[in-house]
Amino acid sequence: MNNFTCGSMGLDGEDWEAFPVHIVIGMGGQDAQSTCEPRPDHPDDLIFPQPKHSLYRRGVFGYTRLVATKEKLQLSYVGNHDGEVHDMVEILASGQVVSGSGASAGAGSKVAQSKSSLLVEGAIVLVLVAFVGYVLGFISRSRKDATSKNRWTPVKTEDI
Incomplete structure (x- = not known):
């Protein structure tokens, strides 16, 4: 009115x-x-x-x-x-x-989201993806190191 x-x-x-x-x-x-x-x-x-x-x-x-x-x-x-x-x-x-x-x-x-909340959600997703990548890299590296430690490596190949 x-x-x-x-x-x-x-x-x-x-x-x-x-x-x-x-x-x-x-x-x-x-x-x-x-x-x-x-x-x-x-x-x-x-x-x-x-x-x-x-x-x-x-x-x-x-x-x-x-x-x-x-x-x-x-x-x-x-x-x-x-x-x-x-x-x-x-x-x-x-x-x-x-x-x-x-x-x-x-x-x-649906409730509309502000741009700042969408940016925060995007940053959280990026950090989560980086963390998962780090964990997967750590696991694959530890497996690679574990398989190389099981092999015998000759120290000397000559007989004295």
């Missing part, structure tokens, strides 16, 4: 405007929180439908993970029952919402 008019949420590169973002996690102070149960006669429709301005609603316990850098803020909702990320939103420093998973978040949403 800006001057009592609704603005665009700016999901996935749509037209966007820098509006305040309000995130309600948990029951928001309401003791009688309605559950997301389907209607008996219409299994696809909920008894209490999700409002249009609400991007994600789930009836399970969980926690949020907040990662903030200079470029973006990333908020993820992780379910206690499975440890999976069920919803994730990224907000750029400019205020643009880059990814809001919405209702399809539980199906296969």
Whole structure:
């Protein structure tokens, strides 16, 4: 809301405007929180439908993970029952919402990784490969040395 008019949420590169973002996690102070149960006669429709301005609603316990850098803020909702990320939103420093998973978040949403974490993972892989190479070289060298020690080497070939 800006001057009592609704603005665009700016999901996935749509037209966007820098509006305040309000995130309600948990029951928001309401003791009688309605559950997301389907209607008996219409299994696809909920008894209490999700409002249009609400991007994600789930009836399970969980926690949020907040990662903030200079470029973006990333908020993820992780379910206690499975440890999976069920919803994730990224907000750029400019205020643009880059990814809001919405209702399809539980199906296969993945948390994006920053470039620095990818670099750290790459460095770890390189160190691991170097260590494995060192161990294999050490083993092959010790086997080579062990086979050469089993042979007799003549010291003198002349009789005196």
